[in-house]
Amino acid sequence: MRWTQTFIPTLKEVPADAEIISHQLLLRAGLVRKLTGGLYTFLPMGLRALQKIENIIREEMDRAGGIEVLMPALQPPDIWQRSGRYETAADVLYKVRDRAKKEWVLGPTHEEVITTLAANEINSYRQLPRNFYQIQLKFRDEIRPRFGLMRAKEFIMKDAYSFDVSDEAAMASYQKMYDAYTRIFARCGLKAFPVEADTGVIGGKHSHEFMVPAETGENEVVYCEACGYAANIEKATSGLPRTAAREAGAEVEKFPTPGVLTIEALSRPPYGVAANRQIKTLVYLADSKPMLVLVRGDDQLNETKLMARTGATAIRPADVKNADDLALFAALGAKPGSLGAVHHVPADWKVYADERLRGANDMTTGANEDGFHLRNVSMERDIKVTEWMDLRIVGSGEPCVKCSKPVKIRRAIEVGHVFKLGTKYSEKLGSNFLDENGQQQPCFMGCYGIGVTRTLQAIIEQSHDKDGIIWPAAVAPYQVCITPLNVATDGPIMTLAEKLHEGLSASGVDVLLDDRDDRPGVKFKDADLVGFPVRIALGEKGLAKGIVEIKPRGGELVNVAPEEAVSKVMELLAR
C-alpha cells in the first residue's frame, strides 16, 4: 500500500478533548475520529490494527474449540424479560421502536440470544460440549462514555458462550477459555494478567478478569508478588486478624458527645477513642429495603461485596439530603454521626456486620441519639447481627489472604472477563438436554468476553513513547514502512523502494510505502507517530554507499545492503 492511496490524517497537536495518552495517540496517529461522545469512526490504520486483533482472537478461539457465529444486534425485549435482565440491566439497555411502535433492544451482550438458540438446537448430551462465539458490535447506554474507545456507547466485543453437561465439564470449558485468553493477549503483545473478579449483573460464581496494568485504568487490583494472588479490589480479601477482644465486663454506657459526627472527631481529645475501637454504622437500601451495615471505624465499606453478599440488584446509602430517606433516620432516632446498632433498630431491618468485628468488645458506637455515643459495646452481647460477612475494602500492605505477605494495589484496564454462569440462563430460557439416562437437565453455561476495541487502546496505552505508538508486530496496521527520501518516480530511490515493497509483500509482510513528496523530517515523524515496527529509510547518500537503513521502532538503526534488506526485516519481525 502507498501512503498517498490510503488515509492517515496525523495531527501535530494534541486534541483538546483527549486526556489520556492512548486516546491522544489514537487521534494523532489518525486511527480514529470522533463522531460524538462515545462513538468513533475507524480509519484505515485503526481498522487494520483492529482486524489483526480480531484475527488473533479467531485463531485462538478456533484452536480452543470455539464455533464462530454471528447473532443479531437488534433483539426482541421478551427474551430479556424472560431472563430477568430487562429490569436488572435496564440502565445499559438501548431501546428503540419500530414504525408499529413495537419496542426492541440493542444488545449489550448476547446470553439471551445464544441461550435461546441452544434451547432450540441442543437437545442431547451427545451435542455437548459446545462453545459458540462471535465478534460483534455491542451497545451500552453508558452513564458516561470516556477515554476514547475505553468506554464507548458502541464497541466491538468478542463474546463466547459455553454449554456443558455438568458443573465439572463447565469448569473444563472455563479453563480452556482462560488458557485461550492468556494466549490471545500474549500474542497481541499485551501484558495482561488474570485476577479473581466479582460477577456483577451477569451473575454466576466463578470469574476472572484479564487486566492490563495502567495508571489510567478504571479498576484497582490487589495483588501479591510473593504467591501470585490477584483480585479485583471489589472482590479481594486479606488475611487481617479480627479485632482483638479485650477483657469483657463493663456494661454499655452512654456518654455525651456534642457535635461529634465523625470517626475522626471521636478519636481526638477529649474522647480519644481510636478508630479501630469504633463501629461505623451505615444505613443502606438494598432493593429499597433498609438495612444497617457495620464495619470497623478505620475500615471502608466495599459496596460491591455488600451487593454480592446480600444478593441485591441495586444498593445505595441512605442520604439525609433525600427527603424519602429521612424516615429511616427518624426510625433509628438519630442522624448520621450518631448512629449505632445497639438500641432502636427496627425489627425488620437486617444488620450486616463485617467479619473483622466478630468477637470485638470494648467498642464505641453511636447511641442512636444525636449528641451521644455508647462505650463498652460488645458485638456479640449488645448487637443483634443478622449475618457476618466480609464487607471491607482491602488496603495496600495488608497480609495476603493466601500467604500473609503484604499485598500491593495498582490500577488496571479490564480487557477480558471469563465467567462460570451455572444454569441461571439455561433454566430461565429453557436450554435443556437429555442426559444418558433420558433425564432432562439444564445446560451448565459459561460466558467469556473480550473488549476488542478496548484491547486496541490498551495496547497503545501500554506501548508508546514520546514520539508515538510502538506497535507490537502482530497487531501493527503495517509491519514495515518504507520511507524513500526522494519520490521521483523514475529515480533509483523510488525504484528500489518499489522493489523492496514487492519483496516484502511476497514474503507475507504488510508494507506501507510512504510515497508522499514531503520533507524527510515530516515522514520520519509520522512513521514514529503511527508506530510501524520497522522503518526502512532510502536516501541518496546511503544508496551511493550501497546501504539502506533499517530501524526498528524504538530500537537501534542498522545499515544493510539493499539485497539483504528483506531478510533483515524478516529477522527483526520474527523477534
Next chain:
RNA sequence: CGGGGCGUAGCGUAGCCUGGCUAGCGCGCUUGUUUCGGGUACAAGAGGUCGCGAGUUCGAAUCUCGCCGCCCCGACCA
C-alpha cells in the same frame, strides 16, 4: 444524575473580568519561490453563523437568562 471546566477557521488557542474591530496568533490548507536526512524559509492567499436562541444596550465574542454539545471527577462496565 450530582460536582467541576470548556465551547472563537480543519486542529491548538488569544480576546471575555473592565462591552466600542476589520475578531488576533501558531499549526494545517492553496499558489509561487526556496530548501531537501528529523515537523525548512520567505511571500501571497483561502478559510469564522465567535455552540444555538432570546434579552439588556446606541452598540454584544464580551453582560443576563434559557437550551445544546464536549471534557474531567463519582455511580456503571468489555
